[in-house]
Every structure is written in C-alpha cells, then in structure tokens.
Amino acid sequence: MEVSGLNAWFGDHHVLRDVHMEAGEQTVTAIIGPSGCGKSTLIRCLNRMHEEVRGARVTGKVLFNGTDVYAPDTDPVEVRRRIGMVFQRPNPFPTMSVMENAVAGLKLGSRLSKSELRQRGEHDLRRAGLWGEVKDRLDQPGGRLSGGQQQRLCVARALAVEPEVLLMDEPASALDPSSTLRIEELVEELKDSVTVIIVTHNMQQAARIADWTTFMLNGEVVEADATEKIFTAPADQRTEDYVTGRFG
Amino acid sequence: MSDVAAPAFAPLSTGVSTGRKVKDRAFTAALWVCGGLAMLPLLFIATYVIERGVKALSLNFFLKSTGIPGQPGGGIAEAFVGTAIIVGIMTVIAVPLGILTAVYLSEYGRGWFAATVRFVAEILLSTPSIVAGAFIWAVLVVRLGAFSGFAAAIALCVLVWPIITRATEEVLRLVPQELREGALALGIPRWKVILRVVIPTAGAGIFTAVMLAMARGLGETAPVLLTALGNSFMSTNAFGPMDSLSLRVYTDAQSSYPLDQVQAWAGAFCLLLIVLGLSIGARVIAARQLRRMR
Numbered sequence: 233m234e235v236s237g238l239n240a241w242f243g244d245h246h247v248l249r250d251v252h253m254e255a256g257e258q259t260v261t262a263i264i265g266p267s268g269c270g271k272s273t274l275i276r277c278l279n280r281m282h283e284e285v286r287g288a289r290v291t292g293k294v295l296f297n298g299t300d301v302y303a304p305d306t307d308p309v310e311v312r313r314r315i316g317m318v319f320q321r322p323n324p325f326p327t328m329s330v331m332e333n334a335v336a337g338l339k340l341g342s343r344l345s346k347s348e349l350r351q352r353g354e355h356d357l358r359r360a361g362l363w364g365e366v367k368d369r370l371d372q373p374g375g376r377l378s379g380g381q382q383q384r385l386c387v388a389r390a391l392a393v394e395p396e397v398l399l400m401d402e403p404a405s406a407l408d409p410s411s412t413l414r415i416e417e418l419v420e421e422l423k424d425s426v427t428v429i430i431v432t433h434n435m436q437q438a439a440r441i442a443d444w445t446t447f448m449l450n451g452e453v454v455e456a457d458a459t460e461k462i463f464t465a466p467a468d469q470r471t472e473d474y475v476t477g478r479f480g
Numbered sequence: 481m482s483d484v485a486a487p488a489f490a491p492l493s494t495g496v497s498t499g500r501k502v503k504d505r506a507f508t509a510a511l512w513v514c515g516g517l518a519m520l521p522l523l524f525i526a527t528y529v530i531e532r533g534v535k536a537l538s539l540n541f542f543l544k545s546t547g548i549p550g551q552p553g554g555g556i557a558e559a560f561v562g563t564a565i566i567v568g569i570m571t572v573i574a575v576p577l578g579i580l581t582a583v584y585l586s587e588y589g590r591g592w593f594a595a596t597v598r599f600v601a602e603i604l605l606s607t608p609s610i611v612a613g614a615f616i617w618a619v620l621v622v623r624l625g626a627f628s629g630f631a632a633a634i635a636l637c638v639l640v641w642p643i644i645t646r647a648t649e650e651v652l653r654l655v656p657q658e659l660r661e662g663a664l665a666l667g668i669p670r671w672k673v674i675l676r677v678v679i680p681t682a683g684a685g686i687f688t689a690v691m692l693a694m695a696r697g698l699g700e701t702a703p704v705l706l707t708a709l710g711n712s713f714m715s716t717n718a719f720g721p722m723d724s725l726s727l728r729v730y731t732d733a734q735s736s737y738p739l740d741q742v743q744a745w746a747g748a749f750c751l752l753l754i755v756l757g758l759s760i761g762a763r764v765i766a767a768r769q770l771r772r773m774r
Contacts, residue, residue: 284661286590313667323662326773327680337666340676373773386662393666 233278233315233397233427238292240273240282247273249451251292255397255444260419260428262442262459264435266479270451271431272320275399278429279315280308296397313341316395316426320402322382324374324389330357330366333374333385337393352392360388361418380411387418391426398422400430404437416441435475439463447471526752533749536742546712550737556747558714559728562629563698565716566708566724569633570640570697575690577637578644579679585645586652587674601642612638613703620707627709629722635703640693647692651685652678681773684766691762695755701726725751 233255240248247270255261263271276282277290280301294301301311324333334353338344344352353370357363362384366377374385383403390398400419404412419428419441432438438445439459446456447466455462455471466472473479540555547554581601585594604612616635621627655678663673679686709721710731725747732744 279665281661281665284657284664309667309669311667312665316667317661317665319658319662319665321658323656323658325659325663325677325681327677327683336663336677337668340663340668340672341666375773389662389666 233429234293234295235274235278236293236295238274238277238290238294240270240277240291241287241289242273242285243287247451248277251448251451251453253446253453253456255427255429257427258423258425259443260423260430260441261444261446262438263429263431263446263448264433264438264474265448266474267433269448271448272401274448275317275401275429275431278397278399279312279317281312281317283308313337313393314395315397315399316390316393317399318383318386318390318401318403321406322379322386324377324382324385326373326375328374329371330374330377330385331370334388335392336389341393353388356388356392357385359391359422360384361414361421362388378411380407380414383407383411383415384418387415391422395426397427397429400428402431402433405433412437435463447474449474529745529749529752532742532745534746536746537749541743541746545714549735550739552739554739554743556723556725556728556732556743558711559723559725559747560750561714561716562708562711562722562727563725565718566629566632566636566704566722567694567697569630569718570636571690571694573633574637574640574644574693574697578641578689578693579648579686581641581645582648582652583674583679585649587670587678601645604638604642605646607639609639609700610702610706613706616703617706624719626719627707627721629708629715629718629720629724632704632708632722632724633718635707636697636700639700639703640697643693643696644689647689648682648686651682651689654685655681684769687769688762688766691758695758698755698758699726699751701730705730725754 233253235251235253238248238251238253239246251270251274253261253263253274263274265271273282278294278296278301282288282290290302292302296311296315300306301315325336328336331350331353332339334357335349338349338352354363354367357366362381365381366385369376374382377385383406387398387403404415407415416437419430422428430438430442442459444456445459445462447454447462447468447470449470455466455468457467462471463475466475538555540553542555542560543557544553544555545558546556581597585598588594589597613635616631616638620631620634624631659677659681660673663677664670668676704724704727708724708727710727711721711723715722729744729747729751732740732747735741735744
C-alpha cells in the first residue's frame with residue numbers, strides 16, 4: 233500500500249496534512265505518535281472508513297496494488313473486503329453467536345453453504361487463537377466473551393473474509409496485559425499471510441512487533457523507517473524526543 | 481512488624497441529627513405518595529370498567545352480532561371482527577412504512593429533506609385524531625363514495641405512522657456506531673448492514689414501538705367514526721362500512737337501552753384488556769431479547 237499527498241478533514245478541522253506512507257506486502261507497519269496526531273484517521277482513510285463520519289472529507293491518493301482506493305469507479309465495499317479492520321474497542325455483533333460473529337462477513341457477503349461456513353469459522357477462530365477457548369460455547373452470544381476474547385473474535389471475523397491487508401486501530405488499548413500479549417503474538421503469526429498496519433500509542437508494542445514504523449505528529453508524518461532505526465537512530469530530533477519519552 | 485505507626489483514621493461520626501432524619505423521612509414519604517398518585521387513575525379506571533363490564537361478558541357477547549334492541553342475547557362480534565380487520569390493514573401498511581422512514585432518517589437522512597420529513601412526522605404526531613379522520617373522509621370516503629374499514633385503516637395509518645417512525649428512529653440511533661463500522665469494514669454492503677446488523681440489534685425497541693402503535697390504533701374512535709361509520713351487521717368487506725370495538729363502545733354508551741349501556745362497559749373492558757396485553761407482550765418480548773444479547 234502506498235499513500236501519497238493524503239489530506240483529511242473533519243468539517244473545518246484539518247487532521248491529516250499531506251501524508252506520505254508505504255507499507256510493504258507481508259510486513260507489519262506500526263503508526264505511532266501522541267494522542268490526537270491523526271494516526272487513527274490515517275488508518276481509517278486506508279479502507280475508506282473515514283468517510284463514514286459526518287462532515288469528513290479526504291483528498292489525495294491511497295494506492296492499493298496500484299489502484300487508487302479513492303478513484304471514482306472504485307467500490308468502497310470491495311475496498312473494505314480486501315482491506316480488513318480491527319477496531320480499538322471490541323465490537324462483536326450482539327445479536328449473533330460466537331460462530332455467527334466469526335463468519336458474519338462470509339455469511340452476508342458470499343454464498344457458502346452452512347457446513348462450509350462452519351469450516352471456515354473454525355479455521356479462522358483457530359487462526360485468531362480463540363478456538364480452544366470457545367469451541368464449547370460457539371452458540372453463546374459473542375458479547376458474553378471476555379474483552380480479550382471478543383477482540384480476538386473480531387480478528388477472526390476480519391480474517392474470515394480473507395483480506396490482503398489488516399488494519400488494526402489500537403487493538404489492544406482496551407485490553408489487559410495478557411490479552412495484549414495474545415494480540416501481539418497473533419500479529420506475528422499473521423504476518424506470513426497478510427499485511428498488517430497497526431496504530432498504537434504503545435511504543436514498546438511497536439518496537440516488539442513492527443518491521444516498519446511511521447512516527448506522526450500534528451497530522452504530519454515526521455519520519456518513517458525500519459523500526460530498529462526509528463527506535464535507535466532516528467533522523468529527526470522530534471522522533472528521538474518522542475521515542476525516548478521526552479513528550480507525548 | 482514495622483515501627484512506623486499506621487495512620488490513625490478519624491472514626492466515622494455516629495448519630496445523624498434529628499432534623500435531618502425527619503427531612504429524609506418526609507421526602508421519602510412524599511415521593512411514595514407521588515408514585516401512588518400516578519397509579520391511582522389507572523387503578524380506578526380498571527376497577528370501574530371491570531366491575532361494570534364483566535357482568536355483560538358471555539359467549540353470546542363474543543360470538544353473536546347485534547340483536548334486537550332492548551332484548552338480551554345480542555353480542556358485538558362484528559365489532560371484534562371489524563377492529564381486527566381495520567387494525568390489521570393499518571399494521572400491514574403503517575409498520576413497513578414507519579420502519580422504512582425511520583431507517584431513512586437514522587441511516588441516510590441528511591440535509592433539508594430529512595429535516596422536512598422529521599418535521600412533518602412531528603406535526604402529525606400532535607395532530608388531533610379527528611383531523612386525520614376528517615381528512616381521510618374528504619379524500620377517501622367522499623371520493624370512493626362509501627364509508628369503509630379500509631378508509632378507517634388509512635386514517636389510523638396517518639396517526640400511527642409518525643409514532644412508529646419517531647420511536648424506531650430513536651432506537652436505531654441507540655445502536656452503537658461501532659457496530660455499523662465493524663460490519664461495513666467486513667465489506668458488507670450498507671443495505672445489508674442495516675438489515676442484518678442494525679435492525680436486529682434494535683429489534684426489541686422496534687417491536688415495542690410497533691406494539692404501542694397498534695394499541696394506539698386500537699383505541700382511536702373519532703377517525704374511525706368519520707371513516708368506517710359503524711355497522712351493526714357482521715361484515716368482513718373492508719370496502720364497506722364496518723364496526724370497531726372503540727366505535728361500538730361509543731354508540732352503545734349513547735343508547736337509551738340499559739342492555740346496550742352494559743354492553744358498552746363490556747366492550748371497554750375488552751379494549752382495556754387487549755391494550756394491556758399488547759403493552760405487556762411488548763415488554764416481555766423486549767426483555768427476553770435484551771437478555772439473549774447479554
């Protein structure tokens with residue numbers, strides 16, 4: 233994925249200014265920065281979720297496999313199917329069971345038979361590392377799982393539609409440390425099959441799981457480089473100040 | 481253990497002053513009285529209607545249509561049938577219309593058109609029901625040249641559509657935005673997100689809105705009087721004059737025959753029972769769905 237000249241607004245509020253960014257296939261890219269720097273907005277622009285907010289506006293290009301996500305003849309539904317997303321707060325569908333949640337995207341977006349759906353559901357719950365914990369309660373409401381389990385259920389749900397890119401918007405910020413660790417392990421495992429772009433306010437998390445890191449400040453990208461470089465020898469003084477904990 | 485003294489907490493003060501106790505009691509009592517007062521009217525109405533109405537209830541009352549004036553043995557079967565048909569037609573038309581309008585307002589509606597629709601619904605909501613009846617009389621009854629149950633159903637739609645719309649819009653707005661986004665992010669088209677995620681999540685609330693709207697339609701009298709006219713013979717023809725429960729209560733209450741007056745009480749009792757049943761049913765089903773989601 234490649235982002236160039238991206239600007240985003242909420243009404244008159246200019247949140248992203250001329251953002252450029254790249255994410256290579258089958259890598260993990262972290263976006264870090266202090267609260268309110270626009271990192272969530274940036275990730276939401278990548279699968280056209282930004283426009284779901286009233287008064288939101290975008291200009292610029294987001295290239296996905298060479299085609300512009302914002303081109304007039306691009307279908308946002310297809311964009312979102314191929315670029316999946318996991319949100320900050322776990323959001324399983326309350327009217328659906330664990331299994332129904334896992335296959336919701338397939339059930340409502342494809343014509344698979346019941347047994348195929350079940351198979352795919354099991355496969356993706358396994359990929360999300362949740363199968364062992366929920367295999368005896370597949371028919372219970374998704375909302376009855378713990379927060380960490382709910383978030384992994386959301387990961388399973390996102391994976392089930394086989395996206396090429398998985399966007400994660402601070403997926404662990406509402407979770408306890410052990411659930412956070414599970415999510416991080418999950419990202420490591422997923423790297424072989426999908427491209428992951430993850431927003432995090434936790435620098436250690438970025439350092440642990442990301443191959444590439446982008447540092448944002450006030451709606452602009454300050455620096456983007458290999459994670460190791462960002463955390464050990466940043467080129468920009470502001471990056472150094474942030475990663476060494478001098479502000480933010 | 482350690483020789484650092486634990487910090488001493490001041491003991492909780494004991495004994496609340498008498499003045500404060502008295503005030504507390506007085507306000508608590510006042511609140512109980514207010515709560516009781518709110519229930520009083522319903523209690524009075526219910527006992528009065530039951531006391532007077534139950535007497536006239538018999539198998540004939542439900543199964544026979546109007547008999548010879550002043551003679552026992554008649555019933556109001558045609559009123560039950562009429563109400564069922566009128567409210568049935570109303571429900572079939574007003575519920576989909578109301579829900580679709582609500583979906584438009586909550587999921588798509590922006591700008592002046594949505595504002596206008598909302599404004600119109602608001603105005604209709606406070607329109608006196610007799611105005612709706614007179615309007616439908618003018619545009620339907622006069623044009624078609626006949627009083628009809630169908631016209632009554634349309635008049636009730638005018639009254640009930642805004643109720644369903646506003647109540648449904650409210651509960652749709654309560655569905656967390658995160659659920660819509662979660663579903664959209666799976667590459668599910670918007671109409672399917674609304675149909676399969678948003679509406680089911682708000683299901684209990686929508687159901688309650690529909691039940692309450694039906695209860696409202698059931699009890700309306702003036703618009704039915706102006707459009708369905710009333711009919712003391714059994715009729716299942718929705719395009720001819722029809723009787724309804726509320727209408728029958730109204731006409732029987734005005735009758736000079738004591739038997740008819742008792743029948744009016746019995747009809748009122750049945751109306752009360754049905755409305756109560758609808759309200760309780762709505763609540764039970766709503767509670768059950770909420771429990772399933774938790």
